[in-house]
Amino acid sequence: MNAGKSTSLLQSAHNYREQGMEVMLFTAAIDDRFGKGVIKSRIGLSSDAIVFDHTTNFIEQVDAYKSDNKLSCLLVDEAQFLTAAQVNQLAELVDTRNLPALCYGIRTDFQGELFEGSARLLAIADKFVELKTVCTCGRKATMTVRLDEQGRAIAAGEQVEIGGNERYDSKCRRHHRELMQQAQQ
Numbered sequence: 076m077n078a079g080k081s082t083s084l085l086q087s088a089h090n091y092r093e094q095g096m097e098v099m100l101f102t103a104a105i106d107d108r109f110g111k112g113v114i115k116s117r118i119g120l121s122s123d124a125i126v127f128d129h130t131t132n133f134i135e136q137v138d139a140y141k142s143d144n145k146l147s148c149l150l151v152d153e154a155q156f157l158t159a160a161q162v163n164q165l166a167e168l169v170d171t172r173n174l175p176a177l178c179y180g181i182r183t184d185f186q187g188e189l190f191e192g193s194a195r196l197l198a199i200a201d202k203f204v205e206l207k208t209v210c211t212c213g214r215k216a217t218m219t220v221r222l223d224e225q226g227r228a229i230a231a232g233e234q235v236e237i238g239g240n241e242r243y244d245s246k247c248r249r250h251h252r253e254l255m256q257q258a259q260q
């Protein structure tokens with residue numbers, strides 16, 4: 076989506092690195108828009124990242140991190156694709172290693188349902204920051220619509236489509252509802 080999540084993540088990584096601190100970046104295996112293991116923003120910033128899938132154990136990842144310098148922060152893009160167990164692992168790292176974990180993602184899928192990772196984050200995260208974007212009508216866009224190749228909203232389907240030609244757009248709740256109702260007719 077166009078709220079600048081990846082830009083914000085990469086800016087945070089830059090701020091840490093500028094102070095000589097080390098960070099670990101993660102992105103979902105499912106997101107192959109820009110090739111595996113890279114977080115890239117729409118304004119041209121990019122950074123290598125470790126790819127996670129549902130089998131990744133974040134505590135093991137941190138234990139395996141080798142550096143002379145102290146690891147200062149974990150940054151996770153596409154955090155909606157975390158499992159609840161993985162969000163718990165990140166929380167454990169925060170609590171037991173004093174290691175901040177900044178997770179960037181979207182709240183709901185194209186049908187307005189919470190993703191598993193987002194649900195767990197909403198339940199236990201210490202802090203939330205809303206990155207705002209606007210709908211075509213100017214209202215705050217809080218919802219996601221899935222569009223087919225002709226740009227028409229799709230009402231049904233799997234929560235995550237891999238390798239398809241659909242794309243996503245950010246809409247306000249009112250326009251999300253109208254588009255979903257049109258798509259169901």
Ligand SMILES: [Zn+2]
Nearest residue numbers: 210212247250
């Ligand atoms: Zn709208």
